[in-house]
Amino acid sequence: MSQAVQKVDVFQAIADPTRRDVLHLLSERNQSIAEISSHFDISRTAVVKHLNVLTEAGLVRGEKNGREKIYYLQFEPLKELKDWLAYYEQFWHNKLTKLKFVVENDQ
Amino acid sequence: MSQAVQKVDVFQAIADPTRRDVLHLLSERNQSIAEISSHFDISRTAVVKHLNVLTEAGLVRGEKNGREKIYYLQFEPLKELKDWLAYYEQFWHNKLTKLKFVVENDQ
DNA sequence: CTAATATAAAACCTATAGGTGTTATTTAGA
DNA sequence: TCTAAATAACACCTATAGGTTTTATATTAG
Numbered sequence: 001m002s003q004a005v006q007k008v009d010v011f012q013a014i015a016d017p018t019r020r021d022v023l024h025l026l027s028e029r030n031q032s033i034a035e036i037s038s039h040f041d042i043s044r045t046a047v048v049k050h051l052n053v054l055t056e057a058g059l060v061r062g063e064k065n066g067r068e069k070i071y072y073l074q075f076e077p078l079k080e081l082k083d084w085l086a087y088y089e090q091f092w093h094n095k096l097t098k099l100k101f102v103v104e105n106d107q
Numbered sequence: 108m109s110q111a112v113q114k115v116d117v118f119q120a121i122a123d124p125t126r127r128d129v130l131h132l133l134s135e136r137n138q139s140i141a142e143i144s145s146h147f148d149i150s151r152t153a154v155v156k157h158l159n160v161l162t163e164a165g166l167v168r169g170e171k172n173g174r175e176k177i178y179y180l181q182f183e184p185l186k187e188l189k190d191w192l193a194y195y196e197q198f199w200h201n202k203l204t205k206l207k208f209v210v211e212n213d214q
Numbered sequence: 215c216t217a218a219t220a221t222a223a224a225a226c227c228t229a230t231a232g233g234t235g236t237t238a239t240t241t242a243g244a
Numbered sequence: 245t246c247t248a249a250a251t252a253a254c255a256c257c258t259a260t261a262g263g264t265t266t267t268a269t270a271t272t273a274g
Contacts, residue, residue: 014118032220042264044220045264046263075195075198084121150235152252174241
């Protein structure tokens with residue numbers, strides 16, 4: 001199989017503020033676990049757990065490089081979020097359009 | 108004050124699949140607690156708890172109508188999600204642009 | 215080959231998310 | 245005005261998310 005089954009969905013993965021911070025850090029630069037951890041007050045083990053959740057959601061990928069493990073951002077799972085959001089944007093757009101119609105035809 | 112402080116953020120609110128289902132139901136039709144509950148296997152009390160979380164996040168609004176309480180969707184908090192997502196879309200767009208440049212200038 | 219560095223793995227703790235059932239309270243309608 | 249319907253308010257249970265510390269395994273640099 002090309003890709004392991006996704007155990008954590010993107011909604012759950014980005015629910016935690018620390019994990020969102022990790023994603024932001026990785027958007028600035030690919031980093032090792034040690035580098036990432038240095039930005040947080042929590043233990044390195046805790047950071048690794050968050051990285052595991054993000055990995056299971058497919059939002060990041062870790063590659064061993066010598067004794068380091070470098071983490072990279074992955075965009076693909078955010079597409080699901082984008083689609084989900086698009087549905088409600090469309091919903092809202094329709095509602096506003098109807099409202100506009102009512103206002104214009106009201107006296 | 109016009110609006111209570113937001114106790115639950117939108118990321119947390121949409122993390123639960125049941126709550127996402129509730130939002131979807133409300134996008135089809137404004138509904139009472141009883142109506143919403145009828146679509147789920149969990150107890151009405153549990154549904155109410157989810158509605159409370161969604162309310163605290165500002166994603167829904169409940170209005171008493173006689174002995175019923177009708178729930179409505181609210182779009183506004185989704186803007187934060189949209190902005191968050193836009194950042195990573197931009198990030199990805201830039202990355203692809205750079206990649207394209209490299210490919211085109213490579214031999 | 216050994217010391218130091220970086221990560222992995224395991225066992226454990228605690229707060230809380232998501233669920234339950236039971237008991238008020240409010241309101242509509244015969 | 246009494247009963248049934250709809251919601252609100254409690255008290256309670258259990259799994260797990262998010263954190264800790266400790267111990268083991270790889271890997272690089274002298």
